[in-house]
Amino acid sequence: MEITKKMVEKTATKLTAEEILEGKVLSVKWEPKLKYAWDNGPAIGRYLAELKNGKIIAKKCDKCHRIMIPPRMFCELCWVPSGEWVYVKDTGIVNTWIIGHVDWKAKRLDIKGGVRPITLSIIEIDGASKGMGILHHLGEVDPWKIHRGMKVKAVWKPPEERTGSITDIKYFKPVK
Amino acid sequence: MSKRVAIIGIGTTGFRATTPDVSYRELTYEAAMKAYLDAGVEPKDIGSFVATSEDFLEGYSISDEYSPDQLGAVLRPIYTVPGDFIHSLASAYMMILSGVGPISVAQGLSKASNMLTLSEMVTFGMDPIYNRPLKESPHAVAGLEMARFLYETGTTREQCAKVVVKNRKNALNNPYAGHGVLVNPDYVLNSEVISYPLTQMDISPHSDGAVVVVLAEEEAAKALCDKPIWIRGIGWCSDTPGLETRNWAEAIYAQMAAEMAYKMAGIRYPRKEIDFAEINDEFSYKELQHLEAMRVCKKGEAGPLTEIGGTEITGEFPVNTSGGCLGVGNLYELNGGHKVFEVVQQLRGEAGKNQLKNVTTGLAQSWRGIPTTTGTVVILSN
Structure with a gap:
């Protein structure tokens, strides 16, 4: 059966935004207070501590020999505890990227008005196994000139501003 | 088959x-x-x-x-x-x-x-139209249930306190348990009131x-x-969620889950055919209410059975030899996990100082916690 305009007018209750805002219909506002303090464990803990030092650290699997970032206490593929800690470089290559016209709250950016698009990228880190990397922003680059395999390097916050977070790296910029 | x-x-x-x-x-x-x-x-x-x-x-x-x-x-x-x-x-x-x-x-x-913000997370599980606007602590729900359970069954706060004393003592001999301690019933009864008749010691620590x-x-x-x-029977069941309409004295959800498991296992007389049980005791009275739902006791008899030591490790029907949620800790979604773990250990003869003698069949029962009416039961045999 097809729903016609006439059927909608006869059966539906019309509701305007004003009626909701003015409290003419029942509405419930609830702001959940959901707070967590996740225990990092040794792997994520040291990864973040090293970021604060301006370094990127990985962990090696002694079985498949992968150098894994972010580091983990066990190799999820070989099912064995991971081995030694290995520093990797703060350079890498672009695996994939976007030229984002909406922000993370789905709000449209005023690109025509001069706002820079969001250039988020997966960066394969030099020294880590192929395909392992960091999700981060690209900067100091024309968004339309980013290309697959482009060489990039981390731009770090000054040491006194670092907090032990992935944002201790401001972004990655192209290098020759 | x-x-x-x-x-x-x-x-x-x-x-x-x-x-x-x-x-x-x-x-x-x-x-x-x-x-x-x-x-x-x-x-x-x-x-x-x-x-x-x-x-x-x-x-x-x-x-x-x-x-x-x-x-x-x-x-x-x-x-x-x-x-x-x-x-x-x-x-x-x-x-x-x-x-x-x-x-x-x-x-x-x-x-x-x-x-x-554990309390807010549990409150977030309450109905947003009928219940949340009243801004009650989740423990109010446990208090309401405890009050009705005590009233309808004639169970006393002293009998609930005995559950706490027993389970926290059992936890002392379970190396996996996090909250073992020796306390006396008066200590439980005189602990801080949360939602009378529920006191702080009636609540399992996490x-x-x-x-x-x-x-x-x-x-x-x-x-x-x-x-x-061997898994001989397994069952699960959920009652209607409304706080306004549920049965506050009896855990029907647990009873139906148990009946499903009993049917599968071919068990007709649980008290005779099951040797011991790990029962959800997130709140002291829940152990008694759930025991009655399992048909281990008739309505109103779990309290007196506990009072005379019938559910102790040395008792006629040991309950929560592990220490239960009160002694092991409230593990939320994992509550059924530690119950199953303990029943398997007992049936293998690996329960250490709390080992029961000559046991062949055990029951593990869990509950999804406040504000739910969801229960699960599994029956295991060696």
Whole structure:
């Protein structure tokens, strides 16, 4: 059966935004207070501590020999505890990227008005196994000139501003 | 007749109020390594994996995406159940019956210490139109239920206090338990009032930890394991959720879950055919209410049975030899996990100082906690 305009007018209750805002219909506002303090464990803990030092650290699997970032206490593929800690470089290559016209709250950016698009990228880190990397922003680059395999390097916050977070790296910029 | 399925491996981290040295990944990894070693299997031998998690408690939306790595289940058949561990156990059991593979795994985890606003998280589970605007603490729901249960059954606060004394004492001899302590009934009765008749000591303190269990179909179980623990019956049930209309005195959800498991196991007289039980005791009175729902006692008889020591380790029908939620800690989705772990240990004769003599059949029962009316039951035999 097809729903016609006439059927909608006869059966539906019309509701305007004003009626909701003015409290003419029942509405419930609830702001959940959901707070967590996740225990990092040794792997994520040291990864973040090293970021604060301006370094990127990985962990090696002694079985498949992968150098894994972010580091983990066990190799999820070989099912064995991971081995030694290995520093990797703060350079890498672009695996994939976007030229984002909406922000993370789905709000449209005023690109025509001069706002820079969001250039988020997966960066394969030099020294880590192929395909392992960091999700981060690209900067100091024309968004339309980013290309697959482009060489990039981390731009770090000054040491006194670092907090032990992935944002201790401001972004990655192209290098020759 | 269905295939027979047994538990052939168990692993746990043990349970502590906090676990600041490890993330949830390492917690499950440790429990999984122990369970696989116990069962003599490797991840490649396992046909399917069932994890347990509840997004708001983990603090991740779609938290199931984070479950494969630490179980060795990357690129393998796995899904997550947002229920009690025994729901996951039932799923893992059905995987075997469905022919997905002869070996399956169920996992559960608690990182309760990481939830900074636990009370708000539980309140967020209440009805947004009818209940939340009244801004009550979740413990009010437990208080309401306790009051009605005491009134209808003639159970006393003193009898509830005996549950606390017993379970927290049992926990002292369980190396995995996080909250063992010797207290007397007066200490419980005079502890801070939360929602009268419920006091602070009637409430189980929370714990962190992980449990992994390996299941196998009969042929594989006999080949791999000297002491297979057979799943004889399993059941689950949910009542209507409304606080306004539920039965406040009786745990009908637990009773129906038990009847489902009893029917499957062919059990008619639980008190005679079952030797001991691990019963959900997130609040002291819940142990008594749930015992009556299991038909171990008639209505109003669990309190007196407890009072005369009938549910002690030395008693006629031991209940919560592990220490229960009160002594081990409230593990939320994992509550059923520690119950199953303890029943398996008892049936294998590996329960240490709390070991019962000559036991062949045990029952593990769990509840989804405030504000739910969801229960699970599993019956195991050696």
